[in-house]
Amino acid sequence: MMRRILPLALLLLAAPATAQDRSPGLSGNLPAGAPEVQAPVPEVGDGRGGQPAGQPPATTEQAPPTGAPAPAVAPVAPAAQPARPAPATDALRGEISAEELGLQRALQGGRIEGRITIPDRQAASLIQPEGREWRVFHNRTLAWTGGIAVLGMLGVLALFYLVRGRIRIESGWSGRSLLRFDLLERANHWMVASSFIVLALSGLNLTFGRYLLLPLIGPEAFTALSHYGKLAHNFLAFPFTLGLVVMLLLWVRDNLPNRIDLAWLRAGGGFLGRGHPAAERFNAGQKLVFWITVLGGGLVAASGFVLLFPFAVTDIGGMQWAQRIHGILSVLMIAAMLGHIYIGTLGTEGAYEAMGSGRVDYNYAKEHHSLWVDEELAKARETVAPPGGARVAGAD
Amino acid sequence: MARLKFLCDADRCIECNACVTACKNENEVPWGINRRRVVTINDGKPGERSISMACMHCTDAPCAAVCPVSCFYGTADGLVLHDKDLCIGCGYCFYACPFGAPQYPRVGNFGGRGKMDKCTYCAGGPQADNSAVEYAQYGANRLAEGKLPLCAEMCSTKALLAGDGEIIAAIYKERVQRRGYGSGAWGWRTAYKEGLAV
Numbered sequence: 001m002m003r004r005i006l007p008l009a010l011l012l013l014a015a016p017a018t019a020q021d022r023s024p025g026l027s028g029n030l031p032a033g034a035p036e037v038q039a040p041v042p043e044v045g046d047g048r049g050g051q052p053a054g055q056p057p058a059t060t061e062q063a064p065p066t067g068a069p070a071p072a073v074a075p076v077a078p079a080a081q082p083a084r085p086a087p088a089t090d091a092l093r094g095e096i097s098a099e100e101l102g103l104q105r106a107l108q109g110g111r112i113e114g115r116i117t118i119p120d121r122q123a124a125s126l127i128q129p130e131g132r133e134w135r136v137f138h139n140r141t142l143a144w145t146g147g148i149a150v151l152g153m154l155g156v157l158a159l160f161y162l163v164r165g166r167i168r169i170e171s172g173w174s175g176r177s178l179l180r181f182d183l184l185e186r187a188n189h190w191m192v193a194s195s196f197i198v199l200a201l202s203g204l205n206l207t208f209g210r211y212l213l214l215p216l217i218g219p220e221a222f223t224a225l226s227h228y229g230k231l232a233h234n235f236l237a238f239p240f241t242l243g244l245v246v247m248l249l250l251w252v253r254d255n256l257p258n259r260i261d262l263a264w265l266r267a268g269g270g271f272l273g274r275g276h277p278a279a280e281r282f283n284a285g286q287k288l289v290f291w292i293t294v295l296g297g298g299l300v301a302a303s304g305f306v307l308l309f310p311f312a313v314t315d316i317g318g319m320q321w322a323q324r325i326h327g328i329l330s331v332l333m334i335a336a337m338l339g340h341i342y343i344g345t346l347g348t349e350g351a352y353e354a355m356g357s358g359r360v361d362y363n364y365a366k367e368h369h370s371l372w373v374d375e376e377l378a379k380a381r382e383t384v385a386p387p388g389g390a391r392v393a394g395a396d
Numbered sequence: 397m398a399r400l401k402f403l404c405d406a407d408r409c410i411e412c413n414a415c416v417t418a419c420k421n422e423n424e425v426p427w428g429i430n431r432r433r434v435v436t437i438n439d440g441k442p443g444e445r446s447i448s449m450a451c452m453h454c455t456d457a458p459c460a461a462v463c464p465v466s467c468f469y470g471t472a473d474g475l476v477l478h479d480k481d482l483c484i485g486c487g488y489c490f491y492a493c494p495f496g497a498p499q500y501p502r503v504g505n506f507g508g509r510g511k512m513d514k515c516t517y518c519a520g521g522p523q524a525d526n527s528a529v530e531y532a533q534y535g536a537n538r539l540a541e542g543k544l545p546l547c548a549e550m551c552s553t554k555a556l557l558a559g560d561g562e563i564i565a566a567i568y569k570e571r572v573q574r575r576g577y578g579s580g581a582w583g584w585r586t587a588y589k590e591g592l593a594v
Contacts, residue, residue, distance in 0.1 A: 112435075112437060113437070114435035114436050114437035114438075114439065114447075115435070115436045115437075115439040116433060116434070116435055116436070117411075117413065117434070118416070118430050118433055119428075120428070120430065120433075122496070123430060123433045123435070123496060124435060125435075125496055126435040126437065126447060126449055126495075126496075126582075127494050127495060127582075127583055127586060128494055128495075128496065129494055129586060131458055131491060131492045131493055131494045132458060132492075132494065132586075134462075134491050134492055135458045135461055135462050135492045138462050138488065138491075138492070139461055139462060205464070206464040206486065206488075207464070209464060209465075210463075210464055210465065210466055214465070214466060219465070219466070219467075219482055220481075220482075222465060223465050223467075223481070223482045223483075223484060226464060226465050226484045226486075227484045230484050230485070230486060307487075310487065310509070316490070316491065316496075319491060320491050323491060
């Protein structure tokens, strides 16, 4: 209350100067374009002040409006300076009274905020036209982007499989294997992967289920499915995020880009021609998948938590943007992961074992990760025969 | 058939909040949910107006357009109602609604929302008219009894008008012509894609 009274009191004390200073600011905000609320009479202020249209009032003092409380400033401020010639802006003010200007300024078709007496502060937002833009995003932009990304990726993969076929281990299975991912790495990968699949399906359901699934299984079954999908989506966000963090810690060292990646990319990663470019533990394609997962997944998780706790971080406008980021990045990630799944299973012979048993065939490793194999072999030799160390007495 | 609408005459609203109270009482709305609210803009400044706002029952309603489970339906009177048995509480209608009408009871984990609740224009839901289950889920069905929403019926200054769009528009136009001013039909252009020309 004090906050409202104090400026008013100051205003009364400094009446002459303040009143003149205020008027240009008000007239500078003449309504332009169509206001959100259509004024039923062209000059809203005319009837209020009792002045004929187009004529400046005899004095700047305004008649108290009928519907609203009389502004305290109006009678005091002009009365202090009756002889001073009115500035040009006052002529404008005569046509549309100050309070109407203030009101119309609020009604330019934009967001309208006010004060509210109920505890829910968010309810003080009277009209938020941004909802219409969000609707267009959700129903058009996201649906089309998601549809094209997911179906397009499936199409590209199918085409690639038909043209190139499965990438075989060129020198055949060797029968010997070496450890590529230990138990922790595999367990974490599958935690992220399984939660991602459920998150992706339940998320796609929110955008496409209404058109694809609802007509098939009926509203009751579809609601039950979507309800449990939403619960799963909320809960699995946590293991997914935890897995991302562990993944980052485990693999970031081997995923830093370097010059070998450039050569690998230039050679087309062994997808197009014959033969494989050299690669370390992770080739450039795998590094790309890693960073898409960690950075993209991180952003999706962060925006998802904003939505999971409504109004905890931001207001409705912020939540609309969080949903936009969440939706678009998610469908792009789903497309990328479809590629990852294809390459890791059907697309490459010997690749799945890395995340299955954890051990890959020696020939597979030699072809796809030659530098990594050399490194592993050097390490193994060191364990067997430490350099510089004398042979254990009595050996051989 | 009538096209039922709300119209709040902001030059008459005195922010008494009787509409809010009437709504909560008539429909036994749970704690924390306000189907109707009164917002005061320019509070304490020139051009202060209070507007009573609830679901406007839009033409081509955004909530219905974005609902992932299609739980909204339109009535012959132009009302936008929803089926709580189908709602999953995802919150999409709240993002899309220009008027902040959808409300959610906080029943779930984290910020989890329960089934969405909003103004029904005192017209209940898809259950049998004036059955106990309809009242428990949606509140009163005054429309089925031939009555208008209680918020508008209760309004002491008759600022809040409910009824056929053409009739309440005519009442408002007559008022504006008689008194010589009016700040317009709040939200009509957003909700019904038409203004109110006098």
